[in-house]
Amino acid sequence: MLQKFLRIVSIAGHELYEIMHDQGVLTFILFLPLAYPLVYGAIYHNEAMMDVPTAVVDDSQSKTARDFARRLDATQGAKVIQFCTDMDEAEELMRQMKVFAIVHIPESFERDIQRERQTRVGLYINMASSLYYKSVVLAANMTVLDMNKDISLNYLGAGTKQQNRVSRQPVQYYYTPLYNTQSGFATFIMPPVLMLILQQTLLLGIGMSMGRARETYRRNLHTLHQLYQRPVEIIIGKSIPYFALYLIMAVYMFTFITRFFGLPALGDYVTYLAVIVPYLLACIFLGTVLSCLIYRREDCIMIFVALSVPMLFVSGVVWPASHEPAFWRYVSYCIPSTFGMHAYVRIHSMGASFADVYPEFRALWIQAIVYFAIACLLYRWRLSLVKKKLITLFEGDYENERLAI
Amino acid sequence: MSIESVLTKIWLIAHREMHLFARRPMFLFSMIIVPVTSIILFTTVMGDGLPVNLPAGLVDEDDSSISRSLVRTMDAMAETELVARYPSFSEARHAMQRGEIYAFFHIPKGTAAKALSQRQPSIAFYTNEAFFLPGALLMKEMYLSSEMIGMSVNRSTMTAKGNTMRRAMVSVQPVALETHPLGNPWINYAILLCNIILPGVLILCILLSTSYTIGIEWKMETHLDLYRMGSQNPAIIMIGKLLPQTLLYMLIFLFMDVYLYKILCYPCHCAFWNMVLVGWLTIFAAQGLAIFVFALFPGMMRFAMSVCSLIGVVSMSISGYSFPTLAMDEYLQYIVNIFPLRHYYLIYVNQALNGYSILYVWANVAALMIMMLLPLLVYKRYNKVFTNYKYKP
Numbered sequence: 182m183l184q185k186f187l188r189i190v191s192i193a194g195h196e197l198y199e200i201m202h203d204q205g206v207l208t209f210i211l212f213l214p215l216a217y218p219l220v221y222g223a224i225y226h227n228e229a230m231m232d233v234p235t236a237v238v239d240d241s242q243s244k245t246a247r248d249f250a251r252r253l254d255a256t257q258g259a260k261v262i263q264f265c266t267d268m269d270e271a272e273e274l275m276r277q278m279k280v281f282a283i284v285h286i287p288e289s290f291e292r293d294i295q296r297e298r299q300t301r302v303g304l305y306i307n308m309a310s311s312l313y314y315k316s317v318v319l320a321a322n323m324t325v326l327d328m329n330k331d332i333s334l335n336y337l338g339a340g341t342k343q344q345n346r347v348s349r350q351p352v353q354y355y356y357t358p359l360y361n362t363q364s365g366f367a368t369f370i371m372p373p374v375l376m377l378i379l380q381q382t383l384l385l386g387i388g389m390s391m392g393r394a395r396e397t398y399r400r401n402l403h404t405l406h407q408l409y410q411r412p413v414e415i416i417i418g419k420s421i422p423y424f425a426l427y428l429i430m431a432v433y434m435f436t437f438i439t440r441f442f443g444l445p446a447l448g449d450y451v452t453y454l455a456v457i458v459p460y461l462l463a464c465i466f467l468g469t470v471l472s473c474l475i476y477r478r479e480d481c482i483m484i485f486v487a488l489s490v491p492m493l494f495v496s497g498v499v500w501p502a503s504h505e506p507a508f509w510r511y512v513s514y515c516i517p518s519t520f521g522m523h524a525y526v527r528i529h530s531m532g533a534s535f536a537d538v539y540p541e542f543r544a545l546w547i548q549a550i551v552y553f554a555i556a557c558l559l560y561r562w563r564l565s566l567v568k569k570k571l572i573t574l575f576e577g578d579y580e581n582e583r584l585a586i
Numbered sequence: 587m588s589i590e591s592v593l594t595k596i597w598l599i600a601h602r603e604m605h606l607f608a609r610r611p612m613f614l615f616s617m618i619i620v621p622v623t624s625i626i627l628f629t630t631v632m633g634d635g636l637p638v639n640l641p642a643g644l645v646d647e648d649d650s651s652i653s654r655s656l657v658r659t660m661d662a663m664a665e666t667e668l669v670a671r672y673p674s675f676s677e678a679r680h681a682m683q684r685g686e687i688y689a690f691f692h693i694p695k696g697t698a699a700k701a702l703s704q705r706q707p708s709i710a711f712y713t714n715e716a717f718f719l720p721g722a723l724l725m726k727e728m729y730l731s732s733e734m735i736g737m738s739v740n741r742s743t744m745t746a747k748g749n750t751m752r753r754a755m756v757s758v759q760p761v762a763l764e765t766h767p768l769g770n771p772w773i774n775y776a777i778l779l780c781n782i783i784l785p786g787v788l789i790l791c792i793l794l795s796t797s798y799t800i801g802i803e804w805k806m807e808t809h810l811d812l813y814r815m816g817s818q819n820p821a822i823i824m825i826g827k828l829l830p831q832t833l834l835y836m837l838i839f840l841f842m843d844v845y846l847y848k849i850l851c852y853p854c855h856c857a858f859w860n861m862v863l864v865g866w867l868t869i870f871a872a873q874g875l876a877i878f879v880f881a882l883f884p885g886m887m888r889f890a891m892s893v894c895s896l897i898g899v900v901s902m903s904i905s906g907y908s909f910p911t912l913a914m915d916e917y918l919q920y921i922v923n924i925f926p927l928r929h930y931y932l933i934y935v936n937q938a939l940n941g942y943s944i945l946y947v948w949a950n951v952a953a954l955m956i957m958m959l960l961p962l963l964v965y966k967r968y969n970k971v972f973t974n975y976k977y978k979p
Contacts, residue, residue, distance in 0.1 A: 205888045205979060223915070224903050230913040249761075276942045278932070294760055297753060301762050308770040309935040310910045311778050315722055318765060325763045326733060333740060336757035338747070344704070351739035352652070352701050353708035354732035356725065359682065361715030364725075366909045369718040389888075393979075445716075477805070478979065479887050483616045483798055486895040487790050490783065490902055491627050500775075501688075501720050504637040506630050523685065530716040533683040 185414065192409070192418025196390075200422055203393055205478060210386035210423065214430045217378050221371060222442040228365030230312040232260035233320075236271040236280040239264055243291035249302070249328060253284065258320030281307040282317040294332055312366070360445060360531045371444055372530050373498040373522035375434040380464045380518040381489050383427060387468035388481025395476050412560035416553065420465045427465075431457045435529065447532030456524045456538060459545035463517035466552035473559050498522050520544045592822060599815055599826025603799070607830065616795050617831060621838050624787040628780045629850060635774035639667035640720045642728075643690035645678050646671060650698030652735060656691065656709075659734055663727045682714050689713040689724040701739055709735070719775070769853050769939040777852050781934055782907040784842055785865065786927045789872045790898030792835055796876035797894045799827060801887025804977040813972040820968035824961065828873055839865035847938070855941025864933050864951075871926045871957035881964035885975035901925035929953045 200206050237250045254261040262280060265271040271283045285303035287293075293300035304321050306314050330349045337348050361368040409415050435453055439446045475481050495513040497505060505513075513519040524541035527533035535542070607613040642660070646653045660666050669687065672678040678690040692710045700707035711728045715721040737758045744754035770777050803809040816823035843862050847854040854861060876894055883889040903909070904918065905928045911919055922928045929950040936947040944951065961968075 203979075208892065220900060221903065224900075224918065225909055225914075227913050227915065230910050234912075276936075276940075276946045278946075297756055297760075299756050299760060299762055301764050303764050303766065305766045305768055307935070308767050308773075308778065308939060309931075310907055311773075311775065312908070312910055312913070314767055314773065319726070321763055321765070322729070325761050329758075329760055332760040333757045336749075336753065336760075337740070337743065347704045347706050348740060348743065351704070351706065351736045351743075352697070352732070353706055354735075355708060355710040356729065356732075357710065357712045358715040358721065358725070359679075359712050361718075361721070364715045364718075364722070366718070366913075369716060372716075479798060479801065479805070479891055480612055482888070482891045482895055483612055483794050486794065486899065487616060487620045487624075487787060489899060490787060490790075491624055494628060494631055494783075498717065499719065500631055501637050501640060501717065503641065504634050506633065509627065509631050526716050527683060527685065531683050531714070537680070537683045 188411075189414050189418040189421070192415060193421035196419045197422040199393070200386075200390060203390065206386050206389050206393070209382050209389060210426060213382045213385070214378055214427075215433070217382075218371070218375055218434065218438045219441075221374055222367065222438070225367035225370060226442055228363055228367050230310075230316045231257050233258060233282055233313050233316045234262045234280045235259045235282040235284060235317065236263045236265050236274050237261050238266075238268055238271050238283060238285045240288040241286050241290035245291040245294060246286045249286060249290075249324065250284070252327060253320060253324045256320035256323055258316035275305075275307060278307075281309070281313045284321065297336065360447075367442060368444055368530070370499075371438075371442065372526050373493065373496065375438060376460070376521040376525045377489060377493055377518050379427060379430060379434070379461070380467075380492075380516075380521065381485055383423060383461075383464045384468045384471060384485045385481050387423065387465065388472045388475045388485060389478050391469075391472035392475045392478035392480055396478065410564070412557040412564065415560055416466070416469060416556050419469070420462070423465050423468075424461055427461050428457070431461065439529065445530045448529035449532075449534070452533075452535045452538065453525075453528050455535060456521075456528065456542055456545065459542065459549050460517055460521040460524070462549040463545050463552060464521075466549055466556050467517055469556040470552050470559065473563075492516055492518055495519070496522050498526065514544070515548075517545060517548055520548070587817065595816055595822050596826040596829065599812070599823060600829040602812075602815070603827050603830050606799070606802070613795065613799075613831075616791050616798075617834055618838070621788050621791055622841075625784055625842050625845060628783055629776060629845070632776035632779065635772060635776050636665070637720065637723065637775075638664050640665055640689075640724055641669040641687045642666050642724055643670045643672055643678050643681060643687040644668055645673070645675055645690060645692045647695040648693045648697045650693075652698040652701060653693045655738065656693065656731060656735060659731045660691070660727070663731065665723045666727050678712075682712075687714075688717060688720040689728060691728065701735075769855065769941075776850075779907070780846065781852065781938070782905065782927065782931050783902065784846075785839075785868060785930050785934075786898070786902045786905070788835065788839065788842070789868065789901065789927055789930075790895065792831075792869055792872040793876045793894035793898045794891060795831055796828065796873050797880050797887070797890045799831065800824075800877070800880050801885075801890060804885045804975070805887055807977065809972055818969065818972075820965055820972070824877060824968075832869065832873065835869045836866055839869060852938075854938045856937040856944075860944070861934070861938050864930065864937065867951070867954050867958065868926055868930045871929075871954040874958040874960045875926060878960040878964055881961075881967050881971055884967075884971040886978045888979065897925060901927040904928070905931045907931050923953060926954060926957055 235253070239246050239250065250261055253259050259282065263274060265274070268285065271280070274280045275283060283305040285305070287300060290300050302325065304317070306317050308314060334345055334349065340348065358364050435448065474484065493499060495505065495509045496519040497513065502510060520541040524538045527538050644657065657668060660668055670681065672681060672690070675692055681687050682690065690712055692712070694709070697707040697709060709732065711732065713721040713725045713728065741754045741758050744757055745751060767773055803812050812823055816826065840862055843858065843865060846852045847858055847861065875897070879893050880890040883893070904922050905925060906922070911922055932950045933947050936942050937944060
């Protein structure tokens with residue numbers, strides 16, 4: 182037992198030594214997880230698209246129309262940057278990307294209101310980004326609702342101040358965006374991306390380390406040193422340095438990055454650690470399995486980098502999982518980040534308790550165990566191949582290999 | 587050198603390159619499997635276009651005509667489906683934390699009684715904005731439903747006072763808003779996102795495979811053979827080396843455009859071949875960028891590939907199709923110009939989405955062309971790169 186332990190420790194020590202002397206691996210597992218969240222934070226930290234540049238075509242040229250434009254300008258979502266004389270002029274601004282929305286107030290606007298006829302305001306939006314649409318539509322709807330209430334008071338007939346206040350809004354309503362109080366983009370996308378960064382950099386680091394081993398020790402997965410004989414010990418030993426380092430990275434995401442960018446921090450430390458342990462294990466063992474595909478150091482970049490964006494999309498964080506085709510949902514169940522992201526968002530953004538994230542916790546442990554088993558089988562298969570080769574090979578070659586250690 | 591011998595040399599290098607591909611499944615993976623799988627993945631994951639019937643809940647402490655009419659209104663809306671009722675606020679919140687619902691209404695006791703006696707009751711609704719898209723969609727409909735409760739009370743007051751139904755209806759909504767989302771009237775998220783993400787994935791693959799295939803020569807220490815084969819002319823070498831992948835990527839881009847604009851019928855308000863040509867130009871631009879990056883880090887294949895993946899991955903966030911560039915810090919609005927995807931995106935919006943004249947985005951077309959010609963800047967340097975530098979891990 183003690184011997185087993187010592188063997189694992191020395192494998193871990195060897196792996197740590199190799200990592201420390203490999204700039205490429207260090208960049209991936211040290212620099213990337215530290216720096217990447219800062220890049221994303223810098224891009225998204227303004228949270229929302231406010232004051233979308235808007236042009237107003239005021240055919241009515243009336244007091245009510247000007248009032249409408251003023252109220253629209255006062256909203257958070259839209260900013261009237263130009264009054265145009267006709268639609269052509271406004272469309273020209275849209276083509277030049279100087280405005281992203283056009284509000285058209287018809288010629289009969291004020292007359293219709295005074296004659297108690299419904300009047301229609303046109304809103305034209307450039308659909309280049311969904312956030313332009315969201316901001317402008319919300320702003321315009323709020324403006325219209327606000328105006329309608331004032332106008333309907335005239336229909337209802339004069340009342341006391343209190344009566345007017347009530348009929349302006351017979352039933353009050355309050356909207357509370359939970360867990361992301363300003364409906365911000367950073368608050369929404371950063372937490373899942375943090376988990377994805379952990380997984381992807383781990384895959385890259387483990388893959389590159391394996392590529393180096395393959396290049397140094399020829400086709401074998403590791404040295405032929407006598408320590409490396411039992412797959413379980415090799416895998417546990419090799420995982421220890423990554424696990425220890427990434428525990429620190431996970432805490433860095435949970436504390437520093439969250440505070441630095443003011444992301445929601447409702448999470449409980451213990452719950453987080455309880456979930457992050459199986460998450461990291463699942464990622465590390467998945468990395469070990471996938472790294473068997475890697476024959477050269479640089480191969481890992483080719484394989485893992487391009488998969489990041491699809492992984493984010495199938496996870497169900499961006500696109501609701503309930504509306505995803507079943508096939509892709511099952512594919513996403515094979516990826517640790519799917520459960521990692523959901524668990525992290527629930528714990529840290531939504532303050533979920535351990536019981537709330539138990540399904541993710543269980544799924545991550547299942548993944549960790551399955552990937553560990555697959556990794557063991559792959560290593561065993563490799564070892565037996567090596568042994569066979571050694572038996573057939575000349576003894577001297579073995580000595581050469583040993584000298585390479 | 588005669589043209590014939592130049593062409594022979596290019597052909598020989600291209601032939602050698604194809605042998606390289608044949609020996610490495612890695613190339614097959616990043617040049618065919620990843621792009622084609624992504625094209626299918628993104629279009630099928632977002633196949634619904636706009637998610638409908640998102641699960642929402644209700645905490646109804648009032649159990650009155652108002653709450654019932656609210657339930658009916660909500661159910662009639664496209665994007666909301668009331669899936670559960672909860673006895674209290676905290677239970678609804680827990681359901682939200684477990685991920686069962688994305689939003690819920692809270693109607694406190696006495697709402698109907700207060701509304702009838704003009705005591706202005708208040709109701710509340712909550713959306714889970716940690717999930718951006720469902721939160722935003724539900725929020726829109728819940729606002730509308732809440733407004734409609736007030737409107738129906740006012741309408742009843744109007745008719746009770748002896749007004750005609752027509753007048754009552756106009757009084758509820760004297761000004762109506764007609765929204766025209768240009769080019770994408772269905773607010774289809776697949777159209778909003780796939781049109782940019784897919785070229786983004788392709789650009790990433792192009793950047794990576796270009797720097798990989800150049801770098802591998804140094805790694806295998808065959809760069810000097812290559813240099814001799816191309817009679818010490820970097821232009822011949824690069825053209826020969828990249829020719830096979832360029833043709834492959836051109837085919838994939840063509841396939842993507844056919845699939846998006848002809849089979850899935852995404853809006854394409856310009857000539858179909860305009861989008862194909864823009865796509866091809868983007869391929870050349872990405873390759874130019876990758877060749878340029880490698881010259882900056884000669885022999886350091888890993889470094890060049892890391893820089894390329896940084897450009898490729900960050901461009902998906904910074905290009906502005908999801909989070910507009912206008913909302914970012916000002917310095918980023920300048921930095922964004924080094925990303926080929928940004929220019930592709932603006933040209934796409936101008937061409938396929940809106941069908942305007944390409945003259946409005948001439949600067950973006952020029953930017954892509956400049957990127958394509960970037961290797962000219964390092965033409966001389968490549969001679970040194972070939973002769974003086976060795977592979978560095």
